[in-house]
Amino acid sequence: FCPGCQALQPPAPRPDLFRLMDCDRSFRIDPGQLQRRFRSLQRAVHPDRFGQRPPKEQYYSEQHSSLINKAYQTLLNPLSRGLYLLELSGVEPAKETDTDTDSAFLMEIVEINEKLESKNEDNLEEIEAFIQVKQEELTREVTAAFERDDLQEAKKLLARMKYFGNLENKLKAKKIPT
Numbered sequence: 001f002c003p004g005c006q007a008l009q010p011p012a013p014r015p016d017l018f019r020l021m022d023c024d025r026s027f028r029i030d031p032g033q034l035q036r037r038f039r040s041l042q043r044a045v046h047p048d049r050f051g052q053r054p055p056k057e058q059y060y061s062e063q064h065s066s067l068i069n070k071a072y073q074t075l076l077n078p079l080s081r082g083l084y085l086l087e088l089s090g091v092e093p094a095k096e097t098d099t100d101t102d103s104a105f106l107m108e109i110v111e112i113n114e115k116l117e118s119k120n121e122d123n124l125e126e127i128e129a130f131i132q133v134k135q136e137e138l139t140r141e142v143t144a145a146f147e148r149d150d151l152q153e154a155k156k157l158l159a160r161m162k163y164f165g166n167l168e169n170k171l172k173a174k175k176i177p178t
Contacts, residue, residue: 007054007057008045008050008053008057008060008061008064009060010060010063011063011064011067015067015071016088017070017071017074017084018075020041020067020068021034021037021038021071021072021075023037023075025085025088026085026146026147027078027082027085027142028143028146028147029075029081031076034072034075034076035072038072041064042065042068045061045065045068046061046065047062049061078135078139078142079161079162079165082142082158082161085146085154086151086155089151091151091152091155093158093159094156094159105160109163109167112127112130112131112167113167113170115127116167116170116171116174124171124175128171131164131167131168135161135164135165135168138157138160138161138164139161141157142154142157142158145157
């Protein structure tokens, strides 16, 4: 907001999402603090509050609201938060074509995919529990890698996290009745 006239100003072109959400630039965040900041910012700039303001301020309100939603979703999710931290550090995330993923890990992913493709519905809860355990384990490992400032290890672990995220999405899609 303008300090003089209190008019809403446009968002910065490439804001630091951690700073916007009043969080330390770290993989370890406080979800409660993040949610409180999200709600506070949304209360201040939500488009519903700018219905009687000039069109330019209404537009800025929509931009800010969208940016705050993006920041919240990015920082809340461990995978997107980790990828964003890599981006801020100038490290390219692993590509699907990178071949440094070990073959045992890839075989594990293939086996889970095969179980998901099977018609046996009994496997789904077992697979879901396994994926959840793996994601929690990877989150701990990524946290440790970032805290050691080992960005290459974090990059490798985030790539694995992405594989499990894809499996999670397939599982959710399979569980939704058609």
